[in-house]
Amino acid sequence: MTTLHTLYGSLAERWTTERVARGLLAAEGAALPKALARRLQRAAAARGSLMPEVFDRAAVPARQVAVARALFPDVRGPARMDDPKALQAYVARLMAALGVTGLSFAADRPPRPTRDGAWASKKAFNKRFRLIKRLADKVARYAQVARLKALAQIARTRLAQRIEHADFVADGPSAAFIAWFTARLGRRSVFTWGSQARAYDEIADALFQRLGPDAQWFAVAHVHPAPEVLARLSQVERGQLLGAWFEVMRDAAEVLSRLAWTGRY
Secondary structure (H helix, E strand, C coil): CCCHHHHHHHHCCCCCHHHHHHHHHHHHHHHCCHHHHHHHHHHHCCCCCCCCCCCCCCCCCHHHHHHHHHHCCCCCCCCCCCCHHHHHHHHHHHHHHHCCCCCCCCCCCCCHHHCCCCCCCHHHHHHHHHHHHHHHHHHHHHHHHHHHHHHHHHHHHCCHHHCCHHHHHCCHHHHHHHHHHHHHHCCCCCCCCCCCCCCCCHHHHHHHHCCCCCCCHHHHHCCCCCHHHHCCCCHHHHHHHHHHHHHHHHHHHHHHHHHHHHCCC
């Protein structure tokens, strides 16, 4: 059965409006006004979209990490495979275990007499050194692509993926609006000579009108930072939201700068 906890997964993915409508009817059906429930039923029965329900993701260097775990069984692995910082920390631990501070094959390998332990031989040491170098290169590339993919997702669904789980499930009407509006934002663009259909449709407005004084306005502002929403935030919350968007603009500026100077992101 679909619950608010299930619907939370839609924020990081790209669920269709039909799927979200079915989820809202299952999770909030009894609390929905009849007119709104009928609109959601029509949306749920609409012809299914062929749009992928997940955003494109960077490929994690799983194979290199698996080999590293086998060659360095005593080194703690990355806390998360999809976290660039965790992967970079893992590379640093591998380098420390091998006793190197750099990854230049010509300049950073210590002389044979200074090596000790089970990896002192030329073959064993070089095998591990090359592996760490390949993994470091893969992690650097993964971090760059993951950054670009995250920006692409924000371009579609704003800051939906940054909403905390506890904030989302704390209030049913807030979660319903966020889930539906996020699905509307994430729709595929339609090839047309006119303007695109607005994400804020009649269903979004009906869901928004259900929000009361105790709604999760800070979470709502992540996807719908309209003046009437921002007015309900505290100074601290507005500052946090501004900081999040400033971080997005800084990341985008750095990517564009790298593209301008090197032709690569």
